[in-house]
Amino acid sequence: MAMAMLQRRANVRLPPEVNRILYVRNLPYKISAEEMYDIFGKYGAIRQIRVGNTAETRGTAFVVYEDIFDAKNACDHLSGFNVCNRYLVVLYYQSNKAFKRVDLDKKQDELEKLKTKFNLDEKK
Secondary structure (H helix, E strand, C coil): CHHHHHHHHHCCCCCCCCCCEEEEECCCCCCCHHHHHHHHHHHCCEEEEEECCCCCCCCCEEEEECCHHHHHHHHHHHCCCEECCEECEEEECCHHHHCHHHHHHHHHHHHHHHHHHCCCCCCC
16 A cells, blocks of 8 residues: 555656745744644654744744655645634745845845945946
């Protein structure tokens, strides 16, 4: 039985954005790790959960599943799930998008430094 299940999974083609890491937004600030495991653990074995604890990351979390199919199942079922009158936003983690904003800010800083260095003023 298990072998037939694995064989069937091997033939399934998942969309390219699907991966084992989920990015969760709109979480209640006071949610505990235990509550996170209760909610997300229903969909499969979890390797790690990281709940945001800084001013910028509060209300967000990363949930890493052992199996990509469990992550897909959780994402499909938990997007819009109501926790303490907040509706969860569950997305697949995409590293290229996560750091794009940081890169943009860094480039903006570099541009400002160059303008200062070469005494360039846009008000001409």
